[in-house]
Amino acid sequence: MKLFTERGYNGCSVQDITQAAGIPKGSFYNHFKSKEALAADLVTEYGKGSTDRSILSDSKVPGLTRLKKHFAALNEYFSRCNDGCLVGKFMAEVSDDTPLIRASLSGVLDTWGRQISSAIADGQKQGAIRGDLKADDLAAFLVDSYEGAILRARVEQNPRALKTFVKIVFMSILA
Numbered sequence: 001m002k003l004f005t006e007r008g009y010n011g012c013s014v015q016d017i018t019q020a021a022g023i024p025k026g027s028f029y030n031h032f033k034s035k036e037a038l039a040a041d042l043v044t045e046y047g048k049g050s051t052d053r054s055i056l057s058d059s060k061v062p063g064l065t066r067l068k069k070h071f072a073a074l075n076e077y078f079s080r081c082n083d084g085c086l087v088g089k090f091m092a093e094v095s096d097d098t099p100l101i102r103a104s105l106s107g108v109l110d111t112w113g114r115q116i117s118s119a120i121a122d123g124q125k126q127g128a129i130r131g132d133l134k135a136d137d138l139a140a141f142l143v144d145s146y147e148g149a150i151l152r153a154r155v156e157q158n159p160r161a162l163k164t165f166v167k168i169v170f171m172s173i174l175a
Contacts, residue, residue, distance in 0.1 A: 001042050001045075001046065001086065002020075003016060003017060003020050004039060004042060004086060004089070004090075005086050005089065008089050008090075008092075008093055009035075009039055009089075009090055009093045009094075009098070009101065010093055012035070013035070014028055014035050017035065017038070036098050036100045036101055037100055039090065039098075039100075039101050039104075040100035040101050040103070040104040041104075042086065043086065043087060043090060043101060043104040043105055043108055044104050044107065044108065046086045046087060046108070047087065047104075047107070047108030047111065047112070053070065053112070053115055055069045055070050055073070056070050056115040056116060056118065056119050057115060057118070059122065062122070062123065062126055062128060063118075063119045063120060063121070063122030063123025063124070063125075063126055063128065063129060064119075064123040064126070064128040064129055064174075066119040066122075066123075067116065067119050067120065067123065067129075067170075068166075068170065070116075070119070071146070071165070071166050071169070072166070074146070074162075075159065075162045075163065075166060078150055078153060078159065078162055079153075079159040079162065085147070085150045085154075087105060087108055087109070087147070088147045088150045088151050088154075090105060091105055091147065092151070109143055109147075112143055113136070113139045113140055113143045114139070116139040116142055116143065117135045117136050117138075117139035118135075120135040120138050120139055120173075121135040128174065129173050129174065130173055130174065133173075138173065142169060145165060145169070146162075146165055148161075149161040149162050149164070149165040150162070
């Protein structure tokens, strides 16, 4: 994963991957049909564990608090991570020729969006988050905007965009 995070999908060859792993190419192809298949699996695994999303599902915690804690944890993670986000990096590189990666990215983003939507819906029921926006629409906006903030922070090598995201979002969605 480190190689893809550093160089991106197009910047890595199977030769680079096998050299970094210290394995022969044949071993690579015993486990993966292609570089794309490996990348798709990595995206799925990254989506499961890049940050702790359990706070989003904790219904004992108010929805707005869950969102604030989640994005604070993400900001902390990405402020320390100079290589950015594997999902964001692959999103910028995918093409029509990489359907496995696109499907994996879509699945990761959809899962994250559903988790955020649930917290938003709870926050709306609790009167803490504006009710005039659909939870699913607001969640999609937050996911898309945050991925953009990650890219901007990486370009500038400065977490300002991540902090601005949190500031503007939470000023905008409060009831």
